[in-house]
Amino acid sequence: MNNPTSSAAASLRAEDRQRCEVWTRVMGYHRPVSSFNIGKQGEHAERRFFTERADAIAVAEAA
Numbered sequence: 001m002n003n004p005t006s007s008a009a010a011s012l013r014a015e016d017r018q019r020c021e022v023w024t025r026v027m028g029y030h031r032p033v034s035s036f037n038i039g040k041q042g043e044h045a046e047r048r049f050f051t052e053r054a055d056a057i058a059v060a061e062a063a
Helices: 004-010 038-046 054-062
Strands: 023-026 029-032
Touching: none
Parallel strands: none
Antiparallel strands: 023 029
16 A cells, blocks of 8 residues: 555655654653753663563463
């Protein structure tokens, strides 16, 4: 199938783009990452995300 949104996004000029503001949850409330100090921004960039496999959850529950 042809997806018109993906081809339109690829053809945008740099001046037509806009920055995406990234927010994260910190100590129970949400804050924009852009308001972090430089050290916290570096820590945020190094974060790694994972997804648990269903079979690993079943093994942990059985133990």
